[in-house]
Every structure is written in structure tokens, then in C-alpha cells.
Amino acid sequence: MVESFGQQALVHIFVNLVFLVITWWALTSFKFDLFVKDPDGPKAKALVILLTIAIAHLVSSFFLDYLNWSTMLRYLF
Numbered sequence: 001m002v003e004s005f006g007q008q009a010l011v012h013i014f015v016n017l018v019f020l021v022i023t024w025w026a027l028t029s030f031k032f033d034l035f036v037k038d039p040d041g042p043k044a045k046a047l048v049i050l051l052t053i054a055i056a057h058l059v060s061s062f063f064l065d066y067l068n069w070s071t072m073l074r075y076l077f
Contacts, residue, residue, distance in 0.1 A: 016060045023056040 027048060033039040036047065 012060075012064060015064055016056065019060040019063070020052065020056040023059065024052045027052055027055075 032044055032048065036044045038044060
């Protein structure tokens with residue numbers, strides 16, 4: 001039982017990191033200079049970091065919820 005908690009935590013950490021990298025990679029192609037005054041400034045970089053974390057959290061939460069729900073389907077029948 002405790003071992004499955006450790007495995008689940010490891011999966012959550014891995015999935016969060018993977019989606020963080022994917023989101024960062026996807027946001028690098030976005031032109032932020034159209035929306036911010038100084039795209040190379042610290043405020044713009046902080047905005048990119050916060051957007052990356054927020055989007056990655058949403059996507060990884062969806063993926064992990066979907067994974068959890070699909071594994072619980074075996075208890076349906």
C-alpha cells in the first residue's frame with residue numbers, strides 16, 4: 001500500500017516535469033513582444049515562467065485525473 005503511494009508520487013512528479021518542459025517549449029514560439037513593453041525584461045520573463053507553470057499545472061492535472069479515472073474503471077463491473 002505504501003509502496004503504491006511512492007510509485008504514484010513518482011508518476012506525478014515525472015508527468016508534471018514533462019508537461020512543464022513541453023509547455024515551456026511551446027511558449028518559446030509565442031511572440032510576447034506584441035503584448036509586453038520590454039520582452040527581455042525581468043517582468044516579462046516572470047510572466048512567461050508563471051504562464052508556463054499555470055498551463056503545465058492545468059494540463060498535467062487533466063492528464064493525471066484522466067489516468068486515475070481510467071484505472072478506476074476496472075471497479076465498475
